[in-house]
Amino acid sequence: MKARIVVTLKNGVLDPQGKAIEAALKSFGIEDVSxxxxxxxxxxxxxxxxxxxxxATLKAACEKLLANxxxxxxxxxxx
Amino acid sequence: MKARIVVTLKNGVLDPQGKAIEAALKSFGIEDVSxxxxxxxxxxxxxxxxxxxxxATLKAACEKLLANxxxxxxxxxxx
Numbered sequence: 555m556k557a558r559i560v561v562t563l564k565n566g567v568l569d570p571q572g573k574a575i576e577a578a579l580k581s582f583g584i585e586d587v588s589x590x591x592x593x594x595x596x597x598x599x600x601x602x603x604x605x606x607x608x609x610a611t612l613k614a615a616c617e618k619l620l621a622n623x624x625x626x627x628x629x630x631x632x633x
Numbered sequence: 634m635k636a637r638i639v640v641t642l643k644n645g646v647l648d649p650q651g652k653a654i655e656a657a658l659k660s661f662g663i664e665d666v667s668x669x670x671x672x673x674x675x676x677x678x679x680x681x682x683x684x685x686x687x688x689a690t691l692k693a694a695c696e697k698l699l700a701n702x703x704x705x706x707x708x709x710x711x712x
Contacts, residue, residue, distance in 0.1 A: 562674065572675075586680040587680075587690065591675070592675055593673070594671060595639055595672040597641065597669075614663055619657055619658060
């Protein structure tokens with residue numbers, strides 16, 4: 555099964571990278587973009603027998619490695 | 634308008650980071666995940682009068698800064 559995991563910063567967590575991107579966009583003359591927040595996306599294959607097992611595997615992958623659950627949220631989409 | 638930009642590597646482009654993540658997942662005992670490819674996601678606000686103008690602004694942001702269009706694809710989703 556194909557799946558996509560999106561990891562984003564929790565609300566309230568400062569995103570200096572997002573601020574830097576916003577400033578860079580302005581320097582390129584792109585003025586009307588604000589509140590930029592950067593995250594990560596993982597596209598992958600999961601070899602599970604059923605959807606529930608795939609979700610459990612991907613949840614474990616996020617909790618153990620892909621997301622820092624103290625400051626990040628993650629969403630799992632299974633195609 | 635809220636928007637999300639997803640930047641991913643083009644097919645055929647090697648993803649060493651994805652390979653490293655795959656190996657790390659295996660070391661955590663998560664065996665049935667393969668073909669990991671990492672990308673970037675940007676959540677932002679765009680202050681445009683209409684949808685077409687917002688799309689044009691976001692396309693320019695991708696082409697100028699957010700995506701390396703030689704090796705990356707980008708998708709723009711406007712909420």
